[in-house]
Amino acid sequence: MKILVVDDxxxxxxxxxNILSSIPNVQLQTSRDGLDALEKLHSWQPDVITLDMNMPKMDGMTCLSHIMSDRPTPVVLLSSLTEEGAxxxxxxxxxxxxxxxxxxxxTVSNGLHSLEEELxxxxxxxxxxxxAAVHATNSPHSEPLPAKEPEPIKVSYDKAQGVTIIGVSTxxxxxxxxLVRQLPKDYPQPVIICQHMPETxxxxxxxxxxxxLDLPVLEITGATELKESHIYVCKGDRDCIISERGGKLVAMPTPLDGRFVWHPSVSKLVESGQRTLGGKNLNCVMMTGLGNDGAQEMAKVASQHGLVLAQSPDSCVVDSMPKSLLTLCPDxxxxxxxxxxxxxxxxxxxxPKEVTNGVN
Structure with missing residues (x-):
């Protein structure tokens, strides 16, 4: 594996x-700025690049745009936790x-040693x-698809009481x-996105x-009433649960649950949705990501006749999460x-009511 480390x-x-040298059969080269990195992109042709975002001569964003247009290569960014860095x-x-x-x-940190395994x-x-798939997979720009008749799926739920949950990571x-660009302004459920990310x-x-987007989007920073035709993003560095307060459906951040490895935890969110609404009233989508967060819980939703979908592994940046779900629910x-x-x-x-003319 050829790794190019770019940092000023x-x-x-x-x-x-030093951290990456322990990877078996690794070859390492370094660049001190974006211009040198682009030269080595072509002359050395690395398999993966670590890229600092704050550099002189050519910043990381400009360098990344050239990488993706000249020779798309997998890139891991190194960033600060500031709002601007985010x-x-x-x-x-x-x-x-x-x-x-x-x-x-x-920007310059000896503390990176604390993240050796993650790096x-x-x-x-x-x-x-x-x-070849790097740029196409991540690109968010797409036009809404033309409406066409869907293939039948066995599903039972009450759309007026349902919630759509999207679990996603890397x-x-x-x-x-x-995905959400395809949802219309009158989408009849609240949508909760559980994305593994830090708070900022x-x-x-x-x-x-x-x-x-046409739909309003809010981060869940406190107890938040869930409204149809709204999208909610779980706050980073917390977990999130669905509950009922005063006859209203709410989502709220909670302290990290040590039972789970990844946060915000898809598993905990789906688990709380099942407890509050019942599995049949959940629409769950498992998307790209590393690990198996939410797989067991979404499989249970499927067994309760809720709607469960998975991003096709070949369209994922990392396919571990959908593959974990598909192993449990191959159909x-x-x-x-x-x-x-x-x-x-x-x-x-x-x-909106039970359909049985198909298989899930």
Whole structure:
């Protein structure tokens, strides 16, 4: 595996290379700025790149745009946890980066050693992504699909009492946007997006979606009444649950639950939805991501005749999450993001009561 480490700090280049040197059969080269990185992109042709977003001569965003247009290559971004860093990193993910690492102590940080395992894991995972598919998979820009008759799916729910839950992790922002762009202004359910991200990043993600979508988008920062035709993003560095207060359906952030590895936890969110509404009143979508967060719980929703869909693995940036669900429920419908959005639209508008002329 050939890894190009791009950072203007000699200390960071040394630290990152030292962490990644333990990967079997690894070859490492470094670049101190974006211009040098682009030269090595063509002359050395790395399999994966770690890219600092704050550099002189050519910043990380400009460098990334050239990488994706000249020779699309899996990129893991290194970013700060500031609001500005979150906005820049989010744009980088939309532009085609596979994943990101937050520098715990700022631009130059010895604290990166605390993230050794995460950095190695994300670089290895990114390297497994085919170069030709990197940019196309992450791109959020798509036109709404033309309406057509859906294939029958066995599903039972009351759309007026239902909630749509989207579970997603690595590679999520672009894929999620491609899905929700297909939902109309009158989508008859609240939609909750559970995306594995730090707090500053989920706030930036919600703001971005709110600007580009017809449906209003809010981050769940406190007990929030769930309204149809609204989209909600779970707050990062917390978990989120669905509950009932005063006869109203609400979602609220909760402290991290140690039972779960990933946060915000898709498993905990779906579990709370089952407890509050019953599985048959949930629409669940499992999208791109690393791990198996939410697979068991969504499989239970499917067994209770709720609607469960999975992003097709070949359209994912990382396919572990949908594959984990498909292992448990091999017969559920799988599709690329745009098609998932269209399926959700037809299921909520065309089949508000039980349908049995098909298999799920």
């Amino acid at each position: 700090s000699a200390l960071m280049r040394y630290t990152i290379c 906005l820049v990193t989010l744009e980088g993910l939309y532009l085609g980066a596979v994943d990101f690492i937050c520098k715990p102590g700022g 190695r894991s994300k670089v290895i995972q990114a390297a497994g992504k085919q170069r 590679g999520g922002p672009g894929c999620v946007e491609r 990043f989920t706030a930036a993600f919600a703001k971005r979606l709110d600007k580009v 559920i419908t799988q599709a690329p993001p745009e098609e998932l959005g269209r399926l959700l639209y037809h299921r909520t508008h065309r089949f």
